[in-house]
Amino acid sequence: MLPFLLMLAVLSSPTPSPTARPTCDRDVVVVNAVPPDYPDSAKALHLGPVKVIVHVTVAADGSVVDESVDPSGSSGNAALDVAAIRAGRLSTYAPKMIACKAVRGTYAFIAEFLYAR
Numbered sequence: 001m002l003p004f005l006l007m008l009a010v011l012s013s014p015t016p017s018p019t020a021r022p023t024c025d026r027d028v029v030v031v032n033a034v035p036p037d038y039p040d041s042a043k044a045l046h047l048g049p050v051k052v053i054v055h056v057t058v059a060a061d062g063s064v065v066d067e068s069v070d071p072s073g074s075s076g077n078a079a080l081d082v083a084a085i086r087a088g089r090l091s092t093y094a095p096k097m098i099a100c101k102a103v104r105g106t107y108a109f110i111a112e113f114l115y116a117r
Contacts, residue, residue, distance in 0.1 A: 024100040028058045028093050028107035036087035036111040039079040043115065050075045050113040052084035058093045060102040070108070084111035 036052075053073025057066040067088045069081045088109035096105025 054088035
């Protein structure tokens with residue numbers, strides 16, 4: 001009878017729940033966004049405030065490895081788009097994290113040009 005009681009005690013013991021692992025998943029994060037310079041050639045056109053979307057590819061070490069203007073987020077002005085790319089490249093980023101490991105990712109950098117007379 002003693003082996004039966006021992007077996008019953010083992011079977012009725014609550015199963016420990018697995019310890020939840022902390023999640024560190026996140027997308028690329030901008031650490032320091034560099035504001036774009038409004039080019040004089042664009043100021044002369046009186047375009048007003050303009051936004052340009054730049055896709056910035058960030059390596060696992062946080063460095064910028066590629067950047068390009070989103071076709072639907074272009075200003076339509078080459079000088080503004082180039083200035084937006086420069087601001088995106090000069091900004092600093094924290095890399096994308098998956099399962100607590102840094103990996104390559106993409107960030108949509110929005111360069112806002114505020115018209116100053």
